[in-house]
Amino acid sequence: MPIEFALPNLGENVTSGDVINVLVKEGDVIVGNQAVIELETDKAVVEIPCPYGGQVKKVLVKKGDTVKVGQTILIVESEVAEKAPVVSPAKGPESQVAAAPPEEKPSPPPAAPTPPPVAAVTAATTATAVAPEPSPLVEVDSRLLPAGPAARRLARELGVNLATVQGTGRHGRITVEDVQRAAQSRAEAPRVTIPSPVVPPGEPGQDSWGPIRREKMSKIRKTIAAQMTRSWTTIPRVTNFDDADVTDLENLRKSVPPDFLGEGLKLTFMPFVMRAVSLALRHHPLLNASLDEENEQIIYKEYINLGIAVDTPRGLVVPVVRNADQMTIPQLARALSEVARKARNVEFTVDELRGGTFTISNLGAVGGTYSTPIINYPEVAILLLGRSRWLPVVRDGQIVARYMMPLSLSYDHRLVDGAAAARFLNEIIDWLQNPGKLLLVS
Amino acid sequence: MDIELVVIGGGPGGYAAAFLAADLGMKVAIVDQEPRLGGVCLLRGCIPSKALLHVTRVIAETEELKEWGVDYSKPAVELNKLRARKEKVISILTGGLKQLAAKRNVRVIHARAQFRDGQTLRLSPVNGGTLEDNVLRFQRCIIATGSRPVIPGLFPTGVDRIMDSTVALDLPEIPDSLLVVGGGYIGLEMGMVYASLGSRVTVVEMMDGLLPGVDRDLVRPLQKRLEGLFAAIYLNTKVAAVHLVDNGVEATFEGAKTGTERFSRVLVSVGRRPNSDNLGLENTKVQVDSQGFIVVDARRRTAEPAVYAIGDVAGQPMLAHKAAHEGKTAVEAISGHKVAFEPRAIPAVVFTDPEIAWTGLTETDAKRKGIPYEVAVFPWAASGRAQAMGRTDGFTKWIIDPKTERVMGCGIVGPSAGDLIGEATLAVEMAASARDLAETIHPHPTLCETLGFAAEVFFGQATDLYRPRKKD
Numbered sequence: 024m025p026i027e028f029a030l031p032n033l034g035e036n037v038t039s040g041d042v043i044n045v046l047v048k049e050g051d052v053i054v055g056n057q058a059v060i061e062l063e064t065d066k067a068v069v070e071i072p073c074p075y076g077g078q079v080k081k082v083l084v085k086k087g088d089t090v091k092v093g094q095t096i097l098i099v100e101s102e103v104a105e106k107a108p109v110v111s112p113a114k115g116p117e118s119q120v121a122a123a124p125p126e127e128k129p130s131p132p133p134a135a136p137t138p139p140p141v142a143a144v145t146a147a148t149t150a151t152a153v154a155p156e157p158s159p160l161v162e163v164d165s166r167l168l169p170a171g172p173a174a175r176r177l178a179r180e181l182g183v184n185l186a187t188v189q190g191t192g193r194h195g196r197i198t199v200e201d202v203q204r205a206a207q208s209r210a211e212a213p214r215v216t217i218p219s220p221v222v223p224p225g226e227p228g229q230d231s232w233g234p235i236r237r238e239k240m241s242k243i244r245k246t247i248a249a250q251m252t253r254s255w256t257t258i259p260r261v262t263n264f265d266d267a268d269v270t271d272l273e274n275l276r277k278s279v280p281p282d283f284l285g286e287g288l289k290l291t292f293m294p295f296v297m298r299a300v301s302l303a304l305r306h307h308p309l310l311n312a313s314l315d316e317e318n319e320q321i322i323y324k325e326y327i328n329l330g331i332a333v334d335t336p337r338g339l340v341v342p343v344v345r346n347a348d349q350m351t352i353p354q355l356a357r358a359l360s361e362v363a364r365k366a367r368n369v370e371f372t373v374d375e376l377r378g379g380t381f382t383i384s385n386l387g388a389v390g391g392t393y394s395t396p397i398i399n400y401p402e403v404a405i406l407l408l409g410r411s412r413w414l415p416v417v418r419d420g421q422i423v424a425r426y427m428m429p430l431s432l433s434y435d436h437r438l439v440d441g442a443a444a445a446r447f448l449n450e451i452i453d454w455l456q457n458p459g460k461l462l463l464v465s
Numbered sequence: 466m467d468i469e470l471v472v473i474g475g476g477p478g479g480y481a482a483a484f485l486a487a488d489l490g491m492k493v494a495i496v497d498q499e500p501r502l503g504g505v506c507l508l509r510g511c512i513p514s515k516a517l518l519h520v521t522r523v524i525a526e527t528e529e530l531k532e533w534g535v536d537y538s539k540p541a542v543e544l545n546k547l548r549a550r551k552e553k554v555i556s557i558l559t560g561g562l563k564q565l566a567a568k569r570n571v572r573v574i575h576a577r578a579q580f581r582d583g584q585t586l587r588l589s590p591v592n593g594g595t596l597e598d599n600v601l602r603f604q605r606c607i608i609a610t611g612s613r614p615v616i617p618g619l620f621p622t623g624v625d626r627i628m629d630s631t632v633a634l635d636l637p638e639i640p641d642s643l644l645v646v647g648g649g650y651i652g653l654e655m656g657m658v659y660a661s662l663g664s665r666v667t668v669v670e671m672m673d674g675l676l677p678g679v680d681r682d683l684v685r686p687l688q689k690r691l692e693g694l695f696a697a698i699y700l701n702t703k704v705a706a707v708h709l710v711d712n713g714v715e716a717t718f719e720g721a722k723t724g725t726e727r728f729s730r731v732l733v734s735v736g737r738r739p740n741s742d743n744l745g746l747e748n749t750k751v752q753v754d755s756q757g758f759i760v761v762d763a764r765r766r767t768a769e770p771a772v773y774a775i776g777d778v779a780g781q782p783m784l785a786h787k788a789a790h791e792g793k794t795a796v797e798a799i800s801g802h803k804v805a806f807e808p809r810a811i812p813a814v815v816f817t818d819p820e821i822a823w824t825g826l827t828e829t830d831a832k833r834k835g836i837p838y839e840v841a842v843f844p845w846a847a848s849g850r851a852q853a854m855g856r857t858d859g860f861t862k863w864i865i866d867p868k869t870e871r872v873m874g875c876g877i878v879g880p881s882a883g884d885l886i887g888e889a890t891l892a893v894e895m896a897a898s899a900r901d902l903a904e905t906i907h908p909h910p911t912l913c914e915t916l917g918f919a920a921e922v923f924f925g926q927a928t929d930l931y932r933p934r935k936k937d
């Protein structure tokens with residue numbers, strides 16, 4: 024029987040989203056909880072799983088559409104209703120209820136299965152945070168890929184799509200080695216391709232001076248634009264520039280053996296900076312506050328939640344590391360790698376982007392020294408790290424080479440005066456220049 | 466009390482999960498309301514039933530020897546001794562589990578567990594036991610609470626003449642007559658045990674065949690044998706009413722068979738229901754489907770991020786080996802591996818005599834789903850080993866993809882079918898082709914040879930069988 028699958032409630036304040044990708048087409052057979060569209064909401068991109076299995080009769084949305092909660096996405100010809108409600112005896116123990124009176128019978132198949140409540144949806148989307156969307160339970164059929172359990176397991180671990188792997192084993196069987204090769208060639212692939220000129224996305228068009236392309240602004244871009252405009256038009260912003268001598272910190276960082284904090288976890292300056300900022304915020308609560316203009320009050324946050332600006336292919340996002348002041352440097356390193364990974368893979372939930380009290384933006388990996396970052400409203404300050412570089416510095420009358428990290432601190436001058444900001448920045452610099460202290464303080 | 470991983474339920478799913486987690490370095494506790502580890506499978510399921518079926522099989526073999534000129538006298542059964550010997554099997558195995566848990570530093574807490582929220586369990590003592598702490602906070606939890614028998618309301622409860630599988634396994638007596646309600650695998654296995662010990666057994670099944678859902682050709686040899694062993698088999702028949710009478714039970718039938726008959730005892734084996742109720746799941750985000758199964762994703766994670774579910778409580782098929790594998794998947798997922806529970810084949814075995822076993826795609830499923838397939842059957846009458854055992858009622862069949870010639874499923878009926886299905890399962894998992902099986906040298910004379918021979922049949926080249934086929 025045909026069942027309409029409508030966009031389920033996606034949680035707090037999310038009423039609609041843009042379809043980035045339709046993952047199924049009419050005629051496809053899907054299993055329950057298979058992801059059917061990729062949806063971009065205000066802040067996050069989520070895969071929307073359809074709880075019903077069956078054949079897709081109609082797809083009512085297309086790429087680029089804005090879909091509201093409750094709007095029908097698909098019509099599925101579901102087999103659920105035909106399924107026996109009891110134990111399928113083929114697989115299960117004991118047989119059908121032979122003589123069950125009505126009250127003992129498992130409930131009859133509902134006319135349309137009730138869609139699982141939101142929780143199931145969020146679970147399915149957050150599920151991607153740990154593993155790639157697990158493919159549905161494979162039922163044996165003639166289109167099986169010829170790979171054994173070990174090869175399939177490795178493919179999952181390495182993120183290799185088995186359908187694209189050429190099997191070299193007997194009768195085309197995909198071996199473990201085939202999977203390894205596929206993973207390797209994928210890793211090497213970007214190195215051999217010559218960068219081709221970038222064709223911007225969007226629809227081709229023409230203006231008075233030549234060809235152009237028009238692209239619909241993505242939700243995330245619109246959100247960034249609105250947020251930046253709001254900050255720019257409400258906050259009288261001032262930026263202080265300074266440098267921290269991180270030569271000692273750099274030596275310390277480099278002396279930590281690789282994988283010491285966990286396999287694949289690279290120790291950067293960031294966890295140290297996060298620690299230093301958290302400590303400094305404890306002593307400068309004004310920088311961890313926000314302004315309640317309406318009631319003319321200052322709200323001091325007794326928690327320290329650090330927003331971390333992450334550059335993703337879809338645009339800037341700022342996931343939050345909560346209670347950062349209660350974390351050790353190794354914990355911060357792990358939390359950071361987790362949020363960065365999630366942000367890049369677009370696996371975070373909207374809630375993970377909320378509740379920040381202070382933002383750190385690190386351009387060190389990309390390049391550049393100073394900048395004038397825009398404050399992440401309603402926060403009152405933001406710290407931007409540039410790329411550290413060796414500079415001639417005068418120490419005790421001598422010119423010495425020191426490794427210097429450029430720092431730019433923007434702050435809301437309505438609340439924070441220049442001297443207060445400078446004192447706050449001084450404290451951060453002091454922590455960074457004395458890594459021993461930074462490690463020992465609790 | 467705080468713990469990294471708590472597993473609720475010490476059955477084959479639960480202890481497999483807990484042991485692996487401990488091997489991976491996690492701090493683990495198992496909570497079970499039973500004083501002994503092993504769950505349904507070990508305490509009142511797979512193991513005791515197989516111990517009794519072993520006895521059944523040997524008794525049957527002594528009878529088979531008559532035609533070989535060896536005559537045993539009718540066996541005298543000492544029920545107390547039989548019960549104690551079966552109990553010994555259980556206590557050896559559960560004792561072993563206890564030791565394994567101790568060696569791995571897995572804490573075993575004897576208590577009933579309920580969720581207080583998505584992060585905390587409330588523990589209540591059972592059988593007057595005491596607890597150090599009745600609140601357990603966990604980082605991760607695996608629900609492995611299994612299932613229990615369904616007893617439809619028309620059967621009075623609290624009466625020893627009306628048994629479920631647990632009571633039947635305790636062998637309270639050998640009744641003169643036994644009505645088995647439900648012709649699924651548990652009913653038939655237990656019916657066979659009682660019949661061989663001397664009870665007159667009648668089976669009633671609502672569907673039109675025994676073992677509903679299993680390929681009919683596999684069931685036929687068993688049905689034939691049971692027709693000789695059992696007093697009666699009523700198909701397409703329901704029990705409409707039961708009345709307790711002096712020393713017995715009167716059952717009224719409805720359907721193909723009508724009327725009322727009297728039995729000393731009744732075994733109700735109509736299905737099992739997942740233990741997802743009374744767990745406090747309403748205090749969590751965990752979702753339960755219309756049949757009571759906990760809804761999980763491919764990694765066995767529920768809608769509550771820190772909670773996983775495995776085994777009978779997490780869906781069909783309700784089998785011990787499926788529970789154990791799911792348990793391992795859940796633990797690996799918890800420890801950060803990208804894993805999924807996506808078997809191609811889960812073998813199922815009915816431990817009757819003859820045994821029936823199948824794995825991967827069945828013919829019934831292939832037809833229902835419209836999957837093209839071919840079968841290749843090797844009848845055991847052509848097997849030297851089966852002839853030497855005097856058991857030629859079995860056969861081995863492969864279900865093969867005609868295009869790729871890969872094996873998609875296998876069905877076997879005959880003695881030891883359950884032991885033969887392992888090779889077939891590996892073949893399906895490895896996407897072996899019929900050629901792989903035909904060219905793998907099987908030892909002679911064995912029953913496992915029939916797996917190779919059946920593959921040869923596919924190519925029309927079986928040495929021991931002349932059956933011209935198109936393939937070369």
Ligand SMILES: Cc1cc2nc3c(=O)[nH]c(=O)nc-3n(C[C@H](O)[C@H](O)[C@H](O)COP(=O)(O)OP(=O)(O)OC[C@H]3O[C@@H](n4cnc5c(N)ncnc54)[C@H](O)[C@@H]3O)c2cc1C
Binds near residue numbers: 511512579786816
């Ligand atoms: C007669 C019979 C024969 C069978 N034969 C076979 C067979 O041959 N092969 C096969 O594969 N399968 C067989 N099965 C099925 C098999 O027993 C189950 O599939 C298997 O036991 C499921 O394992 P599990 O780990 O999911 O749960 P279980 O083994 O059911 O264990 C669950 C445990 O959780 C405990 N528990 C439940 N709720 C709570 C709570 N709230 N707090 C604390 N503890 C709790 C229970 O006491 C129990 O010990 C048979 C079953 C029966 C009844």
